[in-house]
Amino acid sequence: MAAQWPALSAGRSERVLTAQGAVGDLALLARVERLAGLLDSLGLQRIASRLDNGVEWLVLDLAIRHLGGAHVPLPTFFSDEQVAHALASSAAQAMLVAEGAGARPGTRSLAPLLAGTGLSGWALEHAELALPAGTACVTYTSGTTGRPKGVCLDAPALMTVAGSLVEASARIAPQRHLCLMPLSTLLENVAGLYATLLADAQIALPSLAEIGYTGASGLDVPSLLRCLHRYQPQSVILVPQLLLALVMAAEQGAPLPSSLRYLAVGGGRVGPGLLARAQALGLPVFEGYGLTECASVVCLNRPDAARTGSVGQPLPHAQVDIDDGEILVHGVKALGYLGGETLAPGPIRTGDLGHIDEAGFVHVTGRRKNVFITAFGRNVSPEWVESELLSHPALAQAVVWGEAQADNVAVLWPRRPDLDAAAIARALAEVNAGLPDYARVARFVRADAPFSAADGLMTANGRPRREAILARYQAQVDAAYRNPLNVPATGVSPCASTTP
Structure with a gap:
């Protein structure tokens, strides 16, 4: 049996804590009910938002739940193209943002109608699109x-x-x-x-x-x-x-x-x-x-x-x-x-x-x-190797690949940008010491910058978009396989330290 939507007990004077102070149940409930009334008067049921963490996010979400509407929360790091895609694919009626963020040119601003809520936004031109019955949240x-x-x-x-x-x-x-x-x-x-x-x-x-x-x-x-x-x-x-x-x-x-x-x-x-x-x-x-x-x-x-x-x-x-x-x-x-x-x-x-x-x-x-098969017919799950690499203090991000190859390559970013190739190679050798030979990384490509969601190379949860990363660095990966190995043969104790 599903739990009911959480009701504010009106018993906590400090329900939500922020840098600006505490917000109690009664104040929070009043804000939720006021915002729900405003959204209802505007005829809004399918609402996209792009907000920082804070009380406004929670109040908006609970207000939409109160109305029985659908919330389409968009990450703040989404690119303009991703935002446009999300708004079009969800047929959201409005986009709400933080107060003071302004409205997009050519759209009807909702800022005057949302005054005092900590929110601003604009109405959207939207196509008629039926969501599955009962949709409360559209998440990407x-x-x-x-x-x-x-x-x-x-x-x-x-x-x-x-x-x-x-x-x-x-x-x-x-x-x-x-x-x-x-x-x-x-x-x-x-x-x-x-x-x-x-x-x-x-x-x-x-x-x-x-x-x-x-x-x-x-x-x-x-x-x-x-x-x-x-x-x-x-x-x-x-x-x-x-x-x-x-x-x-x-x-x-x-x-x-x-x-x-x-x-x-x-x-x-x-x-x-x-x-x-x-x-x-x-x-x-x-x-x-x-x-x-x-x-x-x-x-x-x-x-x-x-x-x-x-x-x-x-x-x-x-x-x-x-x-x-x-x-x-x-x-x-x-x-x-x-x-x-x-x-x-x-x-x-x-x-x-x-x-x-x-x-x-x-x-x-x-x-x-994601499993790849090496030239020797061994199946390798790259997540396993990557988790071992990222346990090393010198390595921050890594994607491993070796499909049909005699050895494996890693596209990576070091934890400290000033680490040179020799220090990275030593770190890889240390990790390799604890891996079977078919899973070891024999070559590496240093990324130009950290993988990020903004450039399409990471997910919202911090997972690498490996296909996108390998496509971005395909030329460097190909060159790595034409050049000699750049990771020393394993023989270093896995307990040794490479932290400069």
Whole structure:
């Protein structure tokens, strides 16, 4: 049975925490009801937004839920072309942005009508487009191209997953959650906002700049640490790169808040080396797994049921099976895609490879479509190799490839731009020492700049768009295979350090 939309209890005087102060239930409820009335008077039911993290995002989302409308949240890092595609494909009636952002030329401004809400925006010319009945949210998958696919989800799906997450964390019952991911990301939307409200806990909503994000992919770690200490959260959601940043900071002596009790990590494979380093620091890290088509989280390690190296057992609303090595998920399911594309009957075929152990823990080993076969006939899942590379302190981003080749190449970006080729090569050799010969990286191409969502090379959750990256650096990859190996033969102890 799906949980109901979270109602504000009117009992917390500090429900939402921001740099500007706290907002209690009564004030929040009043803002939601006022905005819902304004949107209703304007006849708006399908509303796109492009907002920074903050109270305005939450108020707008709850107001749209109150109306029974559909929210189309767009990441702030979307390019103009991606925004145009999303608005056209969703047939949104209006685009709402932060107050003061202005309106686009040639459109009808809604700013005067939204005065005092912290929002501005403009009406949109839109085609008549029927969404699947009951659509409450249109969220865009990460995809592998510059044109993300819109997924339609209904309220019961979203709230069922949120309710499962509350149940999964009941043993700890975090009382303050800090949103570190953009709220336009379905994972933070469902697990950070809805689950926290259902649990009657506090939500800390700093802006992305306060968290330390710079541009589409940069992260200022000192700002992130200040944010954690300021809000003293008990729970946060991290992508692997954020977890690595915290682990490296702690290893270098930076104190982390003692309040942390539940660090959920997902959005990409987490290398066992990184998990071991986090555990050595005493960080309460719990890896999970989910898909947009399943309304986010499917499996999660939890305090009373955790196994390192797995993504946890399925949540109560989901059932996981394996068919020919591929993970299948039964249970909560999206209504369909924009454009009329439907989901096939039966379980969702995830395209992810994995297995389920004797205790019911799910292990994800890679993507079926990403597996490449070397010239010696060995199947290699690049996610496995990449997770090992990114556990090294010298390496920040990497994509590995070796289809029909005698050895493998990595397109990568170092953690410090001043690291030279020799230091990068030593780092790769150290990682290779812990890998079987067929999975080792023998050549590398240094990227011109960090992979980012803005340039179409990363997803919203921080995963590499490997096809786009390999296409961007195809000439350099080809040249690397014409030139001698640029990674020394393995023989270096995997415990040796290459940090300059």
